[in-house]
Amino acid sequence: MTNDERRHDVAVIGAGGAGSMAHLRAVLNGDDSVIFTGDPTTKRKGRSTWVTHVDNIPGMHELGRPITAAANGTLKWIAADETLNHNHTVVKAAVTKVDRDGDDGFVLHWSEKGEARSLRARFVILATGIMDVQPEIGGSIKPILPFANRGDVHY
Ligand SMILES: Cc1cc2nc3c(=O)[nH]c(=O)nc-3n(C[C@H](O)[C@H](O)[C@H](O)COP(=O)(O)OP(=O)(O)OC[C@H]3O[C@@H](n4cnc5c(N)ncnc54)[C@H](O)[C@@H]3O)c2cc1C
Numbered sequence: 001m002t003n004d005e006r007r008h009d010v011a012v013i014g015a016g017g018a019g020s021m022a023h024l025r026a027v028l029n030g031d032d033s034v035i036f037t038g039d040p041t042t043k044r045k046g047r048s049t050w051v052t053h054v055d056n057i058p059g060m061h062e063l064g065r066p067i068t069a070a071a072n073g074t075l076k077w078i079a080a081d082e083t084l085n086h087n088h089t090v091v092k093a094a095v096t097k098v099d100r101d102g103d104d105g106f107v108l109h110w111s112e113k114g115e116a117r118s119l120r121a122r123f124v125i126l127a128t129g130i131m132d133v134q135p136e137i138g139g140s141i142k143p144i145l146p147f148a149n150r151g152d153v154h155y
Contacts, residue, residue, distance in 0.1 A: 019127030
């Protein structure tokens with residue numbers, strides 16, 4: 001059972017550089033896209049929060065968190081454009097589970113103020129970056145990366 005009967009064309013999980021660009025592309029294509037920006041725990045693990053400055057791109061020298069600022073700027077730019085923003089939904093939460101929606105599409109689950117929420121999307125784009133904690137797939141964690149789950153920072 002979903003909270004929202006509307007089915008989105010695209011759901012993007014993660015709002016770092018990759019996720020915000022995927023969401024922008026979907027919206028520019030005329031697709032109804034929803035982007036999940038994560039929660040404080042996933043944001044701490046996101047690569048972009050570790051980048052305090054970018055020396056080789058003009059305009060990014062003075063930004064405190066340049067990649068995060070650029071991704072947030074993209075979402076604000078879409079929201080301000082009346083020809084695009086009807087296809088733009090932002091959910092400030094972390095997706096906890098993705099189920100198949102019959103044979104066609106997916107149901108994404110998250111919680112908001114302790115309440116279980118869900119929505120449907122035809123396609124899902126995983127843009128969660130390299131996480132040090134691997135997802136459980138089919139109830140188990142198979143080692144994909146030998147160094148995963150240690151909580152290190154990886155380049
Ligand atoms: C120390 C360091 C320095 C770097 N310096 C540079 C540099 O100078 N220049 C440069 O170009 N690159 C640099 N990089 C690399 C750059 O940060 C990454 O390539 C880039 O941020 C990766 O983008 P991403 O969108 O794939 O992932 P991330 O930036 O990791 O974003 C992933 C997002 O997914 C979200 N997320 C995760 N799980 C969920 C979930 N379940 N539900 C919803 N959201 C979720 C997180 O909150 C996060 O916002 C550096 C990286 C590090 C670690």
